[in-house]
Amino acid sequence: MELLQSIADSFNYWIYIILMMIGLYALVAKNNLVKKLIGMSIFQTAIILFYVSIGYKDGATIPILYEHQAHHGHHDAGHGDAEDAHHDVEHAVEEAAKEIHAVAEDHADGHDAHADDHDTLVDSHDAHTSSAIHAEDFANPLVHVLMLTAIVVGVATLGVGLAITQKLYGEFGSIEESEIIEQIRTGK
Amino acid sequence: MKILGIITVIITGFLLLQAERDFPDWGDAASPASDNRLSQHYITETINETRVSNMVTAVLADYRGYDTMFETVVIFTAGIAIIGILRVYGPSTKLEHPEPTLDTEKPDLIIETTCRLLIPIIQLFALYVIAHGHYSPGGGFQGGVIFGAAFILLALARDLQTAQKWVPENRVLNLAAIGIFIYAGHGVLSLIFGENFLDYSILTKVLPGDAIDARYHSMLGVEIGVAFTVTAIMFSIYSNLASNGKMEEGI
Amino acid sequence: MTEQAPIFILLFPFLTAVIVALVGLRHKSLSWPLTLVSLGASVCASLSTLAQVVEHGPIRYKLGGWSPPFGIEFHIDGLSALVAVTVSVVALLTAIYSKDNVDAETPDKSSQYYSLFLLLVSGLLGIVITGDAFNLYVMLEVAALTSYALIAMGNKRASLAAFKYLIMGTIGASFYLLGVGYLYIKTGSLNMLDIREILETAGLFNSPTILVAFILITVGVWIKMAFFPLHSWLPNCYAFAPTTSSNIMAPLVTKVMIYVMVRMVLTVFGPNYAFEILDWENIVVWLAVIAILAGSIGALAQKDLRKMLTFLIIAEVGYMVGGLWLADETGITGTIFHIISDAFMTLCVFLFAGIVFAKTGARDIYALEGMFKKMPLTMVGFLVGAFSLIGIPPTAGFFSKWYLVQGGINSGNWEYVVALLISSLINAVLFFRLIEIAYFGKKPAEGHDHHHGDDHAKVSEASFTMLLPLLSTAAILIVIGLYNKELVSVIQDFLSQFNLATSIR
């Protein structure tokens, strides 16, 4: 029962392992080159699933700001240029972190509260950072960026893999690894 | 091989399960990956630092813009690689093992008409996805793929030759290269103005608005560059794979 | 301008790759000069970076002006600067050499070839100078994709080898990516220095996730560097690839992967974790011993010149993996020094193998017969490379062995010392077999009766573009040997931050 519970708690993490192992098995054990490539795709996709799972937060939405939030933040930051912005980064982050802890304490159960609520909440805090944006409301954007890269890499590798397979077929008339090796061995 | 595969899978799987024991709970907002300055900075400060409300786009094209530039290069590389591996120039030589070919009938009327209607819409949508990446899911990669798909659809519906008329091979490569030049050009330009590579804030010298606006606009430019490359290479990969590198007739 | 030098290391080859792909469509003859110019500029940039690092300490170059960990940074210390110089110099020499081969072996596609070549170089340079764990993955894939293609452009057997490499390489890179994911899930950062800091401050060293991350990254990199028994992809790849492909990949790809291993173990996880919390030195050193012996014995069994050399690469990888896990400052100095010297000595012998192949068209070692008479200068270059691989002073190879053996003695890993010496002796056997064939010009009676006689009459000294890189490499090997003290002081500056065990004295 405990096992089931732990699986249910981290369902994604189990699924990615299972998918990854399916892919790995195909990569190692399959004789057909295209099947190997399919295994490779599954293998890579499993990793993407893993990464995206890291970024998921209960009750959070996609990392895109609503119109009014964007406007709010935009307005506040309008005073400085980028230079200022990243001089203040360290400071701002500390502030933001404090603030978020405070919020978390106040509203331990209120993750999915709407942005409007936050506006009032935040305004009572330090006006300097004054973002109406709360980290726990949005999924982690970084992992999505990383996975966009991983997807692109996956596509590129698959493409090159298929091209090599096609070339092999043109040369040996087979896409079974054992047959190709046999042809090489018998000397052609 | 099968036994080897099973052994590998068991060992690796066991290892990964070991790691899983120590993971933070799935969806826990207080997990180290979420509850730290990096992720929080991206969520809370993106709008102040770049005015882009889609954080993914901002991180992609600005904070980690260098990664993304090489992501585009990966695509470009794949295109060149496939040309390098498959492309056969000159009069087509008979392959030792030709691929089985389908009967090439005249294109079906229904399919042709549908495509004729669909393709402009697809292309328009692709442009929307590219341009609207700052505010909604989308961006250069996504838009580029859709745009490339339009050409591929054309090649599927008619034949490769027809699609080639629109985007001949050299033009494809030119487009891909231009895409990368656009992206890297932003970086080189900031170098020329005396800032670090890809530091868009200095581009105020050529772009309207303040430094943050410069970042905002540059990101759009960069996304367009990505879109160029992705569109071109998608079609190039398709046409090479489909025609076995001969560029004569596709599937 | 010098503070921008780090980006120029990469930018020249990378942009030129795109230009070559474009210009080469119409003017194929421009590809080669463009490649040379860009790599020359890259060499200058990397040298300038090295000078800065030596003078002012590590450089942190913020890309996009974002301070790490929010943006990506180049983190260039003594190690990366040295390896970057090595990579760019080797690339330049190979590029000079490639003039005749590329036109001969891939006639229609020379522009694509040079483009891929430059992209490979930019990928490798990117790996070396980046300070971001995920960016390293992207660069790894740029380098990997180009190498698959560069190999697959060879003959029939190369295609299958490239496919195997693609499968193995993808597994390796994916393991690395997953390992970085595990680090990210526990630390929330991707910047190498930042990860290290969080690992230490948050006391994560007991976490099984970090352990698995370490295993995944190490094994992933081992696959990509062809550490025995994960080496099976390598020999056929480098033996059957087009000449220039193996010339650039054999010296660089495995060495850069070793750089990644050193970087991960020292900078990201820290020697304290890798060597003390995980007490694996003995196991890994034994694995390395097996790798060294297996590679050397494998080389003995080969009759194909280039294939023989590929097995030597496997043995050399064993040297360096073992050297790192000696966990001794001198040993790690030796490993890093060997990255540099091995890159050049592998280059030297592969350039030679390329010349032999170009001149005789034969792959087996008996193609060498009578070479001392026919191409004396080429043989001089080869001799220096061979002596370096055997470890005869004052070539670079001797000094890397000098430090590695010292490390082995210091840390009490006698099995490693013995393996190193046995492998040196086997190298001596291998190369003196070649020298004997080249010197005596006669085949032993048991050899098959090939039709060498006629082909060889017209064999003469290699062309200038082939000879120049070979002799330069030979000269570099001797210079590295003579100036090893200066190199080692840069390496030891880099290592001094880690408080490694030094000596039992």
Add this chain to the structure above:
Amino acid sequence: MSSTITSITPLLACLVSLIAVLPIVLLRKSPNAREGATFVAGIIKFGLVLYMLPTVLAGTKIEYTLWQILPNIAIEFRVDGLGMLFGLVASSLWILTSLYSIGYMRGLKEHSQTRFFTFFAISLSATIGVAFSGNLFTLYLFYEMLSLATYPLVTHHQDKEARTGGRTYLTYLLTTSIGFVLPALIFVFVKTGSSMDFSPEGFLAGHISPSAALVLLLLFTFGFAKAGIMPFHSWLPGAMVAPTPVSALLHAVAVVKVGVFCVLRVFTGVFGIDYLESLDIATVVAWIAAFTVITSSLIALSQDNLKRRLAFSTIGQLSYIILGVALLSDRAVTGSMTHIAMHAVGKITLFMCAGAVFVATGKKYISQMDGLGKKMPFTFAAFTIGALSVTGLPPTGGLISKFYLVTGTVDAGQVALLVIFLISTILNAAYLLPIGYRAFFPKDKELSKTPFSWKAVEEASLPCVLPVCITSTLALVLFIKPQFLINLAGLMLGSGG
């Protein structure tokens, strides 16, 4: 006594022959000019060595640091008594051998003479480098250089025999130097961390355990396989496929003497005689050497090929030297050092005679040389003197060194080894002296068996005979005037002999 001066002379002495490679290669079209260059280089080299002799005899060491190659370690030259003694022998004999080579190579119309002279010159540089090297690292550097530079000389004929011989040669030398010396060298460096400069006290004391010291000592003794200690001796007979001048200079003087020189250096400069005495481990080496002496002498008796017999004789004589130094008594060590010179002079005479016979008659086997003495009186007279010297009989220099060795054995109280010395001397006489005797006084019936007409035979050309006469005279002179050699040797012991 132990004052030091810095001077570039040792480096120049070492480099002269290396620089001479350039004119030798450039002048390859005209043999006379080419050999002229060899000569000039040889004379300059000898002059430079002689120039340093008075300074060294006065007890001053000459130092020159060329290059700080590793942290703590430099490529460094230091000329002391032992080095000077060996350098003097090698450089003087080079001139004679050059002369002899010209006669030999031209007499036999050998191919690739330029290559021959080139590598000959390089080998000499390496030899002088070994002689003058100031620390263990430099010594190793030149030792390896010598192994490689002599390979083309050994395999000069490029036939099947040369291939086998050359293969054995390199296998033995490289295996031992990479397999034994290199780890020992690095071990010493790791343990002491010092610059490994040779000094009479040694620099190992206090850094290693006695068992490690024994292992090190054996590694060095066997590792410098050029010394021909059994069981690492078989490269030496194999290498006799080389042209005779090579055998003469390299295998009677340069290569093998470099081997024993290195062993001597290890005993006297690395371990230090006192330290070895306190450890009491040298006896092991002494007995191994003794075994080699007897065994090789017995093998030599059974050889009919003259050069092979000489090769085995060399193995035995080298072990004398090692045996002497392993006894650790002052007289024995002096005897060892002197024996380097005495044996060199004697053995080079023998080899050159063998070569002269070969040039004149094409004969390699002792059994074919009966009665030849009457046709080639100078050659065989010189041969007899050389044989006397090697055996250690008056009136030759060989007696002096043997005297020191034997009395040294008595000093060390090793009666068993004394017996071995005596037995081996008898054996030496048995395998060397009959050759000369039979050449002058053949048994008639044996002569009639050989289907060979002696009528056409006469002495080999002047360049062949002249050096032979000079070296044999030298062997006689050293009997009368050995004192400066003994002084040089004495410098190493700090007691003046």
